Amino acid sequence: MLYIHNLDYHPTATPEPILQRVNLQLAPQEMGMIVGPSGSGKTTLLEILAGLAQQTQGEIRWRDQVLSNLHLQELAGLVFQFPERHFCASTVIDEVRFGHPELRLEQIRDALAEVGLENIDLKASPHALSGGQQRRLSLAVQLIRQPNLLMLDEPTAGLDWSMRSQLAKLLAKLKQHWTLLIVTHDPHELEAIADRCWRIDQGRITVTKAPGVANTGVE
DSSP states (O other): OEEEEEEEEOOTTOSSOSEEEEEEEEOTTOEEEEEOOTTSSHHHHHHHHTTSSOOSEEEEEETTEEOOHHHHHHHEEEEOSSGGGGOOOSSHHHHHHTTOTTOOHHHHHHHHHHTTOTTOOTTSOGGGSOHHHHHHHHHHHHHTTOOSEEEEESTTTTOOHHHHHHHHHHHHHHTTTSEEEEEESOOTTTGGGOSEEEEEETTEEEEEEOTTSOOOOOO
């Protein structure tokens, strides 16, 4: 179980906190979704949970263990918005293996199969793939690391309705084995498969959907 307790983030260069007293929890094999407009603090929260930024105060725990930045970098995987812009290898196999040269071909094929890319040409350029395939590849890159928490920043951004629907089906499948946390400003394709939802506005989070509780409305 992921616990976030009274988390604040207030860089010295900003007059107001970016995140204020954030509290949430997410159980294994659940999908949580944080909805909010641009500038509301949702991407910053993911960066903190990925160990890329340090909260000003508050506590992050996985089960009973308080997590440091180093722990978070090992525990969490983050798929950035427009992840295809971050591809740096010339082939699919090298993209998945990047930073992990010890990976066996079987492990790479298993990760690709989990995201529906079992028939992809491993020698193809990541930049030659369709938009939907690129998003799937970016998920495989993170899944190969076996993260306890897989986070996605605006995963449907830039995709047409068909690709968005396919991605939603894939995420519904992945949450059977993984714990997912998604931030978005447009929840419509994902709302039905989310187990927990929050609304974030000016750095403050409120619960809009919890397990066993009727949805109170996610805009």
